[in-house]
Amino acid sequence: xxxxxxxxxxxxxxxxxxxxxxxxxxxxxxxxxxxxxxxxxxxxxxxxxxxxxxxxxxxxxxxxxxxxxxxxxxxxxxxxxxxxxxxxxxxxxxxxxxxxxxxxxxxxxxxxxxxxxxxxxxxxxxxxxxxxxxxxxxxxxxxxxxxxxxxxxxxxxxxxxxxxxxxxxxxxxxxxxxxxxxxxxxxxxxxxxxxxxxxxxxxxxxxxxxxxxxxxxxxxxxxxxxxxxxxxxxxxxxxxxxxxxxxxxxxxxxxxxxxxxxxxxxxxxxxxxxxxxxxxxxxxxxxxxxxxxxxx
Amino acid sequence: xxxxxxxxxxxxxxxxxxxxxxxxxxxxxxxxxxxxxxxxxxxxxxxxxxxxxxxxxxxxxxxxxxxxxxxxxxxxxxxxxxxxxxxxxxxxxxxxxxxxxxxxxxxx
Numbered sequence: 331x332x333x334x335x336x337x338x339x340x341x342x343x344x345x346x347x348x349x350x351x352x353x354x355x356x357x358x359x360x361x362x363x364x365x366x367x368x369x370x371x372x373x374x375x376x377x378x379x380x381x382x383x384x385x386x387x388x389x390x391x392x393x394x395x396x397x398x399x400x401x402x403x404x405x406x407x408x409x410x411x412x413x414x415x416x417x418x419x420x421x422x423x424x425x426x427x428x429x430x431x432x433x434x435x436x437x438x439x440x441x442x443x444x445x446x447x448x449x450x451x452x453x454x455x456x457x458x459x460x461x462x463x464x465x466x467x468x469x470x471x472x473x474x475x476x477x478x479x480x481x482x483x484x485x486x487x488x489x490x491x492x493x494x495x496x497x498x499x500x501x502x503x504x505x506x507x508x509x510x511x512x513x514x515x516x517x518x519x520x521x522x523x524x525x526x527x528x529x530x531x532x533x534x535x536x537x538x539x540x541x542x543x544x545x546x547x548x549x550x551x552x553x554x555x556x557x558x559x560x561x562x563x564x565x566x567x568x569x570x571x572x573x574x575x576x577x578x579x580x581x582x583x584x585x586x587x588x589x590x591x592x593x594x595x596x597x598x599x600x601x602x603x604x605x606x607x608x609x610x611x612x613x614x615x616x617x618x619x620x621x622x623x624x625x626x
Numbered sequence: 627x628x629x630x631x632x633x634x635x636x637x638x639x640x641x642x643x644x645x646x647x648x649x650x651x652x653x654x655x656x657x658x659x660x661x662x663x664x665x666x667x668x669x670x671x672x673x674x675x676x677x678x679x680x681x682x683x684x685x686x687x688x689x690x691x692x693x694x695x696x697x698x699x700x701x702x703x704x705x706x707x708x709x710x711x712x713x714x715x716x717x718x719x720x721x722x723x724x725x726x727x728x729x730x731x732x733x734x
Contacts, residue, residue: 482727517667518667519719
């Protein structure tokens with residue numbers, strides 16, 4: 331039974347929660363890697379391997395949700411908050427829930443975001459593509475899925491529409507979101523690709539707001555690379571060393587880099603928002619299978 | 627999806643009747659690993675139209691040199707024994723699909 335939570339079996343949910351809680355209690359729950367030397371992230375904690383397919387099959391979550399799960403969890407940035415989120419993910423999913431519509435529902439919520447519409451609306455073809463992809467996902471939810479050709483036509487149109495926007499505006503990045511979402515919900519990377527595209531837009535917006543450019547990023551890291559060769563400030567490490575080097579060589583760049591750090595800490599907003607939406611959608615998903623039905 | 631080495635590359639890729647998408651990768655390359663599931667799906671979807679062949683450049687440095695591989699992941703299309711297109715870096719599924727559609731000449 332695909333996409334039926336925990337294969338309709340409460341024992342599977344109990345197993346998943348027990349394994350997760352054991353890792354959290356033991357202090358062996360990590361962001362990365364999935365499974366190494368007894369440490370585990372959300373995937374490894376359950377299947378004891380870096381195997382998203384096994385996780386999806388064993389627990390009955392759609393593969394597209396599972397493929398996006400690690401990047402969603404990583405957006406919570408601190409372990410305690412991530413652990414709470416992952417626990418919630420399992421606890422809130424009803425045993426036997428039909429999760430087959432959740433991916434399309436999440437993609438619809440992304441495609442219908444007002445900030446996205448603001449960017450696509452001035453570009454007629456891109457806006458048409460956004461609405462066409464929404465219509466395709468609505469058909470999926472209604473059980474009237476389009477065929478492969480129907481998706482491909484709109485996806486290639488979205489790629490062309492994105493490429494036609496060459497003014498460096500955020501609209502091009504909005505187009506990348508539309509084209510990434512132009513796949514059936516069963517396609518493994520549809521949600522992770524769409525979230526990646528959302529992340530690129532978010533990054534450009536945040537860094538643009540503080541005037542941080544690729545040229546500044548490159549300059550900052552060249553200073554860092556030079557220090558690797560000449561050994562300057564080797565007594566420091568990580569961000570402390572980076573800031574020390576920048577303050578010494580280019581104080582203005584150092585101050586700007588601090589703003590960039592704050593900006594990067596704010597990133598992941600969309601992933602966290604989508605993460606909460608997914609938990610809520612799963613919680614509300616209709617329960618269609620009992621253990622007896624699952625084993626039939 | 628197959629793997630090719632310096633010993634069998636010409637037979638597997640250059641003499642293939644179908645267009646071949648060659649994936650140059652390495653075990654230490656994290657973006658290559660990220661691209662792998664996308665290529666797995668692509669191999670199934672386009673099984674009739676093309677083959678995907680993987681080349682580990684660490685084990686096959688001469689192939690990396692032959693095709694001027696300067697960064698990975700690198701995907702090249704080979705048709706009738708000739709390279710016809712290449713794309714570098716982690717590519718979204720949509721962009722990869724568009725690349726294949728434009729360069730392999732699928733009808734679907």
